[in-house]
Amino acid sequence: MPYDRWHKSRPIDGESTCKEHGKVPTRDHGTGKRWQARWRNREDVQQTELFRTEVEARRHEIKMRSGVDDGSYINPRAGEVRVGELALTWLKGHEHKNPRTYRRHKERILLHVVPTAVGKMRVKDVNASSLLDWLHDRRRLLESSTLRLVFDNLRAVFDLAVDDSLIHKNPCLAKSVQDAKPKRGGGGRANLTLAWEDTERIRAELPDRYKALVDCGRGLGLRQGEIFGLSPEDIDWAHPDGAMVHVQRQVVHDGSFLVYDLPKGGDDEDPKDRWVELTDDVAIPLREHMEKYPPVKVTRPWGSKGGDPVTVRLIFYTREKTAIQSNWFNSYRWKPALASAGLIKPLEPDAKGRRWEKSRDVMMHALRHLYASMMINGGVDVYTLADRLGHADPAFTLRKYVHRVVGAGSKVRIAVRSAYTRAA
Template sequence: MLESGGEELPVRSLVLLDDPGRHAELVRRGTYISPVAGKITLRAFSESWLASRTFGPTTAEATELRLRLRLHIWPVLGGKLLSQVTPSVIQSWVRGLKGSASSKKIMLTLLSPILGAAVDDGLVARNQTHAKSVKAPEPGKRKIEPWPAEQVAAGRAALPGRFQIVCDLGSGLGMRQGEILGLATTDVEWLRKGGAVVHIRRQVRIVGRRMVFAPPKGGKERDISLPESVALALAAHLEEYPARPVTLPWLEPGGQPVTVALVLTSAIGKAVNRNSFNTFQWKPALGKAGTPASRDNGTHALRHHFASVLLHGGVDVRALAEYPGHSDPGFTLRAYT
């Protein structure tokens, strides 16, 4: 059965139209959903949902949510009407997402409250992410084998001098690659009372083949104590390779330009492209150091070394999760113990 506009009505709505008694009963109970209620697109509704959140529209959390919506949810589901976002559509979308099982699960977790709000607003009858047929992929269970100190030192020595700071910040502070590439001199408080601190405020990421500044992963800024060994390495790096001002758009190509003095830049004073670094600097260095160029031996291995050092030093799992920015202490426990 079609509406006058030619669009097919949801099955539940067809039953209601053909059964006036049932329609009246659902209206009395407050559970009636209008046949036209689901005519708003997921993108339009999620825009209003995002605007209604308690955090400000320019906060790190808001910009990270918008980025995830724009990159992972809107391209496939954004143009669909809310009534068209069925369990089978959701499961197909999850299956087609790129990335790890845990990242797919995060995207499904983001979609769920949006559809939940649509239910609360009376636009759809149920949150289809809760359907039995919608299943989030389970992350593979494997233990991480952190690099020993000797392997970190060998990798560092094999890198060109300009890029050795990547090993210092990754293994000494647990910073992600994008966070290292986005670190500015103003993010370092050398003389802070109680000890020097590094503020993790941004990362460099690639959107549509363009580099942009963006909030740290998950939109969560954090502070990391700066140990003397890393402070000395950082000071030596800045003396040899002075910070250079770099301007990149915020969050997406065409976004508001942001200029900061980056700790690590290319030889011509530009932001370092992670793909170029991985291909022309990191992988050759692994080969020189005798380390296989595998997925487990990316720059993330430096974070694993950092976490393992803290764990063996007696730091409890919950505190350990906060240092590298893990959102789930359980992940830290499963990965390193």
């Protein structure tokens, strides 16, 4: 039963009563909230909270005691910590991971969580409305893709709050917030953005030393950084199943600095390396490239700018015999080839800077999509394809990388006709 703070529960005979309630008053009479809810937590320590009415106090007592009984109890005072403080705690737990990834997490937390209104709120006070206000405020500053990453970090912070029993549920998972948050790409495009004929035109327009990059993209399904990090030592020409390529590194940016690193998503426990079949159709132009441009040794740090130096013989490199910087290559080699092939508009002669037409769908990554669709069209199962692409989830491969194939309608007819023929 709730405790009445304003009146004595065991009055002494003869004590005067208050006019308002007809009960013997305590020293707290008329000050603060009258009713005190009492319950014992899971450690059997008494807890209290004040309410204005007896009904509110009784309801809270029942809720707290039920939570203790069924294991869902959350200390009402546990969520007093500020969101920004908890975000910094969450950040500390990621210091041991990839340094480049950690720096990106840190930048998002320090710029877009800690100093904001939500960052200054107590964890237990954050609700769907406050998150909707936060999303509205951040949309004025961030692109949707960046805001989605910041939101994912904030959601992880509230996951920590749930794990620490500071709150019952993550407010980021509220339906209204999920409806308003920036959406990931809704799956791959129905049709390929680069057809085989397009890649032939691009290959023809690229400088000679970069033509074989196209073959590694559409014929091996490698990411751009994996192609830039490819070494002749990664190729097993004598593999019993035929020539194979061991994808085990990429060239990536640590800020403006180029480093070697494991393939995307790799770490010390799971490096995410993989083997991909090397057919003669790709091997021949690759051999011709290496004969004309012999691989050179390039030394870069491993993992981050301050990482240990590692020397790799690179198949693809610049005229200065350095690793290829992706931003430079995209702007000064790939996009000019796209323009010459008629796939994007050429630069305006008097334009300031190199402001190309938006061309994300026809960048080098589109070669991986072409590879994936060719594999499915050729009868390769999605599990094998996911392995060759370096995807942990085959469903992701189907959703993002497989596209409608020209002439597939006739294949549907043939498949149905064959089934009926066999059954006849």
